[in-house]
Amino acid sequence: MADWELRPASVADVEAVAELRAAVLRPDLMRLGRYDAQRVRQRLRDGFTPAHTWMIEVGGALAGCVALRPAKDTYWLEHFYLDPGLQGRGIGSAVLSRLLERCDREAAAVRLNVLQGSSARRLYERHGFTVETEDEVDVFMVRDPVPAWRWPRGN
Numbered sequence: 001m002a003d004w005e006l007r008p009a010s011v012a013d014v015e016a017v018a019e020l021r022a023a024v025l026r027p028d029l030m031r032l033g034r035y036d037a038q039r040v041r042q043r044l045r046d047g048f049t050p051a052h053t054w055m056i057e058v059g060g061a062l063a064g065c066v067a068l069r070p071a072k073d074t075y076w077l078e079h080f081y082l083d084p085g086l087q088g089r090g091i092g093s094a095v096l097s098r099l100l101e102r103c104d105r106e107a108a109a110v111r112l113n114v115l116q117g118s119s120a121r122r123l124y125e126r127h128g129f130t131v132e133t134e135d136e137v138d139v140f141m142v143r144d145p146v147p148a149w150r151w152p153r154g155n
């Protein structure tokens with residue numbers, strides 16, 4: 001696995017993340033008949049909150065992003081995009097594990113939605129997410145916190 005780092009996002013990151021989102025989601029949105037080049041970028045711009053977002057860097061270069069937005073008794077995992085050329089190398093799993101550990105320490109559930117048929121769903125299922133509801137486009141998933149007594153020793 002490549003060395004990676006998380007850094008806080010800034011307002012200046014929005015356009016790079018919008019482009020990354022378009023590249024990552026294009027295959028699934030095309031398959032679902034819902035790809036719109038303008039809309040895929042604008043939805044990111046409209047929902048981008050730097051205070052809850054981290055940039056994923058590999059070798060000092062932008063590799064992805066992830067947001068963890070607090071809500072009542074839960075967090076929403078949003079805008080989790082990783083450069084397609086870096087997918088499958090364990091980076092996404094490592095980033096997700098780090099965020100989930102934080103949520104477990106706060107005894108908070110984590111929710112997300114993933115596009116129907118997306119390969120990302122397997123990643124989420126491996127990390128304990130289960131389906132809450134779904135429709136023709138989205139699958140809404142939840143992961144309850146892991147109790148402290150189940151944490152590995154040394155945590």
